[in-house]
Amino acid sequence: MWIYEKKLEYPIRVSYTNPRLAKEIITQYGGPDGELAASLRYLTQRYTMPIPQAKAVLTDIGTEELAHMEVVAALVYNLIKNATVEEIKAAGLDDYYADHDKALYFVNAAGAPWVASYIQSKGDPVADLHEDMAAEQKARSTYEYLIRLSDDPDVTDALRFLREREVVHFQRFGETLNLVHEWMDSKKVF
Amino acid sequence: MDQRRRELLRIMELEFAAIDLNLFLDTHPDELRALADYNAVAQELMRAKTAYESRYGPILNYGQSMSQETWRWVEEPWPWEITFNR
Numbered sequence: 001m002w003i004y005e006k007k008l009e010y011p012i013r014v015s016y017t018n019p020r021l022a023k024e025i026i027t028q029y030g031g032p033d034g035e036l037a038a039s040l041r042y043l044t045q046r047y048t049m050p051i052p053q054a055k056a057v058l059t060d061i062g063t064e065e066l067a068h069m070e071v072v073a074a075l076v077y078n079l080i081k082n083a084t085v086e087e088i089k090a091a092g093l094d095d096y097y098a099d100h101d102k103a104l105y106f107v108n109a110a111g112a113p114w115v116a117s118y119i120q121s122k123g124d125p126v127a128d129l130h131e132d133m134a135a136e137q138k139a140r141s142t143y144e145y146l147i148r149l150s151d152d153p154d155v156t157d158a159l160r161f162l163r164e165r166e167v168v169h170f171q172r173f174g175e176t177l178n179l180v181h182e183w184m185d186s187k188k189v190f
Numbered sequence: 191m192d193q194r195r196r197e198l199l200r201i202m203e204l205e206f207a208a209i210d211l212n213l214f215l216d217t218h219p220d221e222l223r224a225l226a227d228y229n230a231v232a233q234e235l236m237r238a239k240t241a242y243e244s245r246y247g248p249i250l251n252y253g254q255s256m257s258q259e260t261w262r263w264v265e266e267p268w269p270w271e272i273t274f275n276r
Contacts, residue, residue, distance in 0.1 A: 077270050168210065
């Protein structure tokens with residue numbers, strides 16, 4: 001069960017209409033290392049985790065990633081909501097506009113739609129947690145590229161917050177992996 | 191910044207502390223200092239939310255908050271419509 005909270009996890013500021021930046025940031029909505037992929041990966045891997053701490057971590061981080069998805073969506077929405085068709089064309093967002101107007105859709109920066117093959121759910125907790133740690137590092141890199149691309153310091157502020165959360169999640173997954181290894185060692189009978 | 195945004199910002203601050211402590215506790219369930227911090231933050235967060243909801247309507251759906259007089263859940267603005275521009 002999930003409850004919706006009528007608030008964002010982080011307060012966003014958007015200085016001005018900027019469809020070019022929206023086109024880049026949307027990859028963290030529906031791209032390979034984006035928040036949808038992260039959330040769905042963790043929430044579907046949790047069922048076969050062998051220890052209670054791992055079930056909790058995947059549930060809680062998977063839930064926080066949904067909140068991050070909403071922050072990214074709010075950024076994109078506010079960056080394009082007042083854009084004219086001319087501005088959208090000049091930013092190269094016209095291909096997207098032809099299919100979606102200014103609606104939010106799950107695509108990467110180049111417009112390719114989200115696919116389930118971005119994620120894996122292997123049933124092997126060591127393999128799954130390694131994938132999760134890699135996912136956090138890939139998301140961290142993407143946020144760093146987006147921070148370099150951003151020409152709006154207010155948007156950069158939210159991107160920095162999201163980047164920091166990837167670092168924290170990586171740390172927690174690493175600790176979870178250690179706990180799984182301890183559990184596996186404790187089960188060995190000599 | 192208006193009063194509503196100030197109150198919302200305070201809720202965001204408290205809840206962020208709760209989220210971060212929650213994740214820490216998931217892998218360190220025996221850390222009693224973190225647990226005490228979590229419980230203190232949770233209590234203050236509940237107070238801040240109750241005060242906010244009495245003015246601006248429910249912040250939680252599905253029976254987690256009550257709505258006074260009318261069904262205020264449907265009222266705008268929704269979260270993506272609130273920016274914190276300076």
